[in-house]
Amino acid sequence: MSFGICEMSLVPMRKEPSHRSELVSQILFGEHYEVVESQKEWFKIRTSHDGYEGFIALNQHTEISYNDFQFLQKNGAFVCFDLVQLLLHDNKIQTVILGSALPFFENQHCRINTRTYRFDGNAKFPQKAVTSALLIENAYMYLNAPYLWGGRSPFGIDCSGFTQLVYKLSGYSLLRDASLQSEQGNIVNLVDEAMPGDLAFFDNEEGNIIHVGILTSRDTIIHASGKVRIDAFDQVGIYNQETKRYTHRLRLIKRIF
Numbered sequence: 001m002s003f004g005i006c007e008m009s010l011v012p013m014r015k016e017p018s019h020r021s022e023l024v025s026q027i028l029f030g031e032h033y034e035v036v037e038s039q040k041e042w043f044k045i046r047t048s049h050d051g052y053e054g055f056i057a058l059n060q061h062t063e064i065s066y067n068d069f070q071f072l073q074k075n076g077a078f079v080c081f082d083l084v085q086l087l088l089h090d091n092k093i094q095t096v097i098l099g100s101a102l103p104f105f106e107n108q109h110c111r112i113n114t115r116t117y118r119f120d121g122n123a124k125f126p127q128k129a130v131t132s133a134l135l136i137e138n139a140y141m142y143l144n145a146p147y148l149w150g151g152r153s154p155f156g157i158d159c160s161g162f163t164q165l166v167y168k169l170s171g172y173s174l175l176r177d178a179s180l181q182s183e184q185g186n187i188v189n190l191v192d193e194a195m196p197g198d199l200a201f202f203d204n205e206e207g208n209i210i211h212v213g214i215l216t217s218r219d220t221i222i223h224a225s226g227k228v229r230i231d232a233f234d235q236v237g238i239y240n241q242e243t244k245r246y247t248h249r250l251r252l253i254k255r256i257f
Contacts, residue, residue, distance in 0.1 A: 003032065003064050004032065004062055004063055006030060007062040009096060010029065011027050011060045012056070014056070021055070024052075024150050025150050029080075029096045029101065030077055030101030033046060033048055034046045036053065041058045049173065050175050062113070076125070077102055077105060079102065079123065079124060080096050080121060081121075082121040082122045083141065084154075085097075085122075088118040098142075099152070099168060099169060134170060135196075138169040141169075142224075143222070143228050143230075144228060145227060147224050159211050159224040160181060163214055172256055178211055181254075182251075185199065191235045198254065200212065200214075200253050202248035204249075213233075219234060220233055
């Protein structure tokens with residue numbers, strides 16, 4: 001088994017080993033993973049932060065040692081808190097985005113293998129948010145980001161990628177898909193008992209959970225639908241004031257912290 005790390009701004013993860021295949025997720029700079037299978041010009045990987053599997057192109061893979069992998073597994077990494085920032089290495093520029101990891105960060109430098117990058121932006125080691133206001137403040141940084149199936153970036157993000165990254169910035173680990181996230185945390189039995197920062201989940205006609213958002217109050221929610229937006233929320237679901245209709249049907253509410 002080999003191990004890798006993302007050394008690009010982001011790398012797409014595909015459902016199948018083809019550039020035409022469905023985008024299922026993205027790995028951001030500094031996020032590490034295991035290689036579980038190789039197929040010609042593709043690697044099937046398992047991301048370490050959420051155990052999600054998908055294919056990345058071989059030429060977008062950077063190998064790291066088992067020791068570096070284990071260190072990052074145990075100790076985590078600082079995270080970029082700027083919407084977009086630059087890394088400098090040998091007079092070359094590398095862009096990183098909000099939520100990217102900065103492995104082996106010390107004295108405004110991070111390291112991947114023998115390459116050292118200077119980072120002059122806002123780097124923090126995610127601490128567990130003690131108030132919902134801090135978590136919601138992180139959520140607001142993604143406002144108006146366009147919706148992208150499989151996306152995890154301020155320039156394209158899906159509903160569960162949004163909640164996952166907001167919670168990552170706030171020191172909590174969520175799984176990748178809405179249906180998986182719905183199995184985490186504790187159930188909030190009544191809408192009237194919901195608090196800002198709780199996750200609200202929504203289902204389809206078949207009863208499958210297909211959407212998730214973060215409550216900003218008992219009657220508003222921030223979520224990725226078309227774009228990251230704030231809409232009205234009640235015991236029925238999400239109500240869009242612009243279209244004057246409910247867009248998502250409430251299934252359950254979970255509290256993570």
